[in-house]
Amino acid sequence: MSLSSQEAQASLSQVEEATRRSSQLYFYHRSSPHLIMWGIIWIIGYGGTGLFPQYSNPLWAVLVLIGCAGGVILGRCSKPDGVKSGPYAWRFAALWAVILFFVFATYAILQPQHGRQFAAYPALITGSVYMAVGLWSGLRYVISGMVVVALTLIGFFYIEPIFFWFAAVGGGAMILTGLWFRTV
């Protein structure tokens, strides 16, 4: 039994396609619990800001800390015993750190004046990051990012009260995305 170069090339193409698909589904699966957790955090954060605007800063500070700690715990819980952290574990934590840094740094420089701007900006950035990540990691991320960005812009320009809109559609979109990523 020997193979021609065409057969060998065809076999290698099958290997590459299966590898690509497996990596993609693995990434979706691993990111799913993180998205659901951050969706819940968004609902609490934006909903709490809408109800008790005077407590928004400490509320978000606590929620961000919970989110970061939760991300580490989820990363550790989702890997089997004896398996070292995969390449995605630290990237997720780093990704959220980069997003948060960018958002707060931009606030410091541009100093937005309205609550709507504070509310819409992180959602806009998050949606854009999803789309960028999706260029390498899969179409589902691109679609999710587009949905988050579209809902953010609709909310910013047309919806009142905006915080409850972001709690419902921003947090809801993240949770639904997380659930979607669990399917196969």
Added chain:
Amino acid sequence: MEQPDPTIHQPVRLKIMAALKALPHGEAIEFVRLKAIVGATEGNLGAHITTLEDAGYVAVEKDFVGKRPRTRVAMTLQGRRAFDVYVAYLQEIIGAATSA
């Protein structure tokens, strides 16, 4: 290598091995997810996994999540080595054809 590994040298089993090799070492994949990647029927996939398991290339774990049974498959160290050798064999053939 004169001959390709007959266990891996079958399209469905080759895809299974490639899908498992893409995971971090020690990670397992659920049967349903593997089925989606490989595009085989349940019975067909199960039969090929058994062949790979008998060869020592994959390990199968069965457990329950709540009341739902779950089957997960992971590549063994022996499987990783065999797959690497097989891929090197394919690349060797292509390389030889290109340089000829």
